[in-house]
Amino acid sequence: MNTKNIELIASPRAPHFVGDGFRVHNFIPSGFRMDMERMSPFIFLDYNSKFNFPPSDKPKGVGVHPHRGFETVTIAYKGKVAHHDSSGGGGIIGEGDVQWMTAASGVLHKEYHEEEFSRKGGDFQMVQLWVNLPAKDKMSKPKYQAISKDRMGTYQLPNDGGTIEVIAGDFKDVIGPASTFTPLHMSNAILNKGAKAEFSFPAEYNTGALVIEGSIKVNDLEVANTDHFVLFENAGETFSIEALENAVVLIISGEPIKEPIAAQGPFVMNTKQEILEAINDFNMGKFGYLED
């Protein structure tokens, strides 16, 4: 096993608002050297760093919009999100929960701060990742996986070092609850100060770590602070993270999907023609209907 070295540590870009409820830093695909091809199957990562929303009677959020061709994964660290979609589905993503939505052939959905959270206001911290689908699954039926915190695979680190919460794929012998279309691993490393965890993924898997809380030392070498994204090289397999203070780190690693990518707004397909079809289908009401 060789060490997977750091390729770069990305600082959070200037934040922008998605709708009026999500104040996000984009890392994928607009971050330096982190375009869709480089990061596949992770084609998009918006990070709402911890932000205090004042109380609001009208829940803030983002209105009805479509998706086709990929999955959206929403990870709630602070605050709560309510969501609804055109197939009648909906729910609440609470702190520590993950919602894994396979948009595939297409859904309309909307996401808002959950009502009670909105009324009280408070810290809000979320990640939204888009996971690409291979061509053969892009037009499959949409589905949801609502994964509550208590369903995560958990690996206890020795000496009260903390917990690795596995969302998808595995960590050592612990398997995450999310089912995926291509091989990938996703987990939250919740580390107590001084604890160290070692991860191992195939060399060619695109791999990164987002520091949600605290600060970490990677491979005993470089420090990554809160809200920074560590991108690893596509060489070597193992890397370590050590918590310099209590830390939470999102770890993602996936086998690249080596297919052409055509993307426009909320549609990610393989060809420009498929994008035009997606726009036409959406205009012609084929994604269903959802009230604002």
Next chain:
Amino acid sequence: MFQNFTQYLIEKFHVKEPDVALIPELVQEKYISSGTFLLKPGEICQHTFFVEKGLFRLYSLSENGKEHILQFASENWLLSDRDSVFFKEPSKFYIEAIEDSILIPMDEEIFRKIAELSPNFSKNNEILLHNHIRHLNQRINLLLSASAKKRYMEFIKLYPDLQLRIPQWMVASYLGITPESLSRVRRDLASNT
């Protein structure tokens, strides 16, 4: 810089290649945040705006506060309250940015300078003006006579990917129908195609 604007001048006003280099001396880009107003009722519109990047809407508010959208303008569109600019009369309209945008404000002086670079500026400008009048006539006719479905079909023909960038209520406002009617139209379309 000015990529769309330059292309626009080459295509619509036949500005020649060597003169393109002069464009940055003639005009300035303006960065506008989403939610910014370029015009409000009572003001005299001073500019015609070329949208280099982003999205705007021109609308009025009725007495009960209901918004009526006359026009959207995204990349490569010209946007203005032409009456107010030409007759120097107070506007009745709002122009508001829907997205963070880049635009190029043009006044008489800039048009005069562009005219110097364009061999048939008056003729080309006239074509654009008549195009605008044709568009307005079609829109009035649709609002007076066409079904909601027909209006919607014309809307997606004119602005094929706009619905990816605006909320549904703005579509309904532009079409002069309720959100519920818009929902019915989409449902009918989906079940009939």
